[in-house]
Amino acid sequence: MAFLANEELKKLLKTCISENKFSEDNLQNASYELTLGNEVYTNNDSVKTILYDEKPQFELKPGQFAILITDEIVKIPAEYIGFISLKFGFKFKGLVNISGFHVDPGFQGKLKFSVYNAGSKSIILEKGSPYFVLWISQLTSKLNKQQEYNGSHKNQSSITPDDIMKIQGDLLDRNTLKNLIDENATAIELNRIQRNGFWLNVRWISGIVIGLLLTLNIGIWLNKNKKDNALREEIKNTQAPKEIKNILANMNVDSVIRNEIDLDVAKKNADVGKNLDSILNQKIDSIIGIKFDEIRVNKDRSE
């Protein structure tokens, strides 16, 4: 068994590459370069893509699978065997040949390649460009008719629905995974920011509410204190006996609040020329009267 060199290869392939598609230009270093046909299928698509002269290219994104098919129909006679591969230049870009590497004696048809872009960038492929390499080796003896290839790939000429169904679907390749992780990380970050914002608002609002309540309470307390002081001042200035004044001095304004209202009424109803002191005294007198009675009752009880 020996591999055919350029001259033998040329002689053989002139008849074994059909439709006069053989070109001497494609003979390279004891191999023949096969070109990309007009069909391609990538795993994210629902159907295959037809390439034509106006739109001869397609993009194979990182992490995508594709089925490629040669333009040439190859026939391998019964005393030969073929070996196939991708050209190094495209392998170097990350294009990996997943499919097999041999062509059986007796095979006839277009060759299909299942490829994967393992690189980090998209690979652009174009109809009619030479991406595949074919070597042919001569067997030690010719196979008989029964031994020749007669399998399911005989006379394959296009990418079939069955081929498509075998690789169809989104794959969780590293780029898809990276995108998913990035999207989730962004969603989590947004969620965190929103939650922080919410609690920040809650803190701000509670701070404001607590501040307002404190201010209100302090205001009420100050007002009450002011009133207490005013009442004490009134008591100090009134004509009541000293003993009563001393008792009243320790009283809280709350305990005389009703009288305070009476004082407002008294003030309102007072004649313009009437002395305010006498009005205040009126009120204090009424307090004194009540408290004095209470004190007396309590005193009587304790005695």
Ligand SMILES: O=c1ccn([C@H]2C[C@H](O)[C@@H](COP(=O)(O)OP(=O)(O)OP(=O)(O)O)O2)c(=O)[nH]1
């Ligand atoms: O990457 C490849 C490998 C093989 N072939 C063709 C040539 C080969 O002679 C034929 C059958 O190959 P193989 O016997 O490896 O495939 P199979 O799926 O086992 O075939 P079958 O169903 O005919 O037994 O398919 C391709 O088109 N592409």
